[in-house]
Amino acid sequence: MKIVVSKEAIKWFKDEVELKDSDKVKFYAQIYGNSPVQENYALGFTIDNEPVDMFVKTEIEGLTFYVEETDLWFFNGHDLYVEYNEKKDELEYNYVK
Numbered sequence: 001m002k003i004v005v006s007k008e009a010i011k012w013f014k015d016e017v018e019l020k021d022s023d024k025v026k027f028y029a030q031i032y033g034n035s036p037v038q039e040n041y042a043l044g045f046t047i048d049n050e051p052v053d054m055f056v057k058t059e060i061e062g063l064t065f066y067v068e069e070t071d072l073w074f075f076n077g078h079d080l081y082v083e084y085n086e087k088k089d090e091l092e093y094n095y096v097k
Contacts, residue, residue, distance in 0.1 A: 001075055003027070003058045003065050008084035009091055010061055017047065021062035024049050028067070029074035037076045037095045 005013075013019045026048040033042025057066035065082070067075070078095035085092045 001056050001067070001072065001077070002079045003056060003067065003082070004079065005058065005060055005065055005082040006084060008086070009082045010063065012084045012091060013063065019047070019063055022049075022064075023047055024051060024064040024066060026051065026066055026068065027080065028071045035074075035093070035095070037078055038074050041074060043074065043080075043093050 013025065017025075019025070024047065025045050027043055027045050029038065029041050030044040031041060034040065035042050051066060051068060053069045054066045055069040055072060057064055059065075067080070075095065078097055081094040081096060083092045083094060084090075
């Protein structure tokens, strides 16, 4: 599995979430919601600078985006692509096998 974050999504994180260099963004499975890879679960994120078991990560522009081993099941073998939708002014998650 890999995590790919677009430049537009990075800008969104820096502007909207006010991330600074060395911050860490954890993607995790949350109950309630839907996604193309897991029914009744959605993907959430939080700023967590103290990972417990960082399993997959990517570092871009001083930021670290990661998934812990306990949440790998959610992705069901898919890579995560984080994009920014300008029309909706929000992040979009795309899952690619």
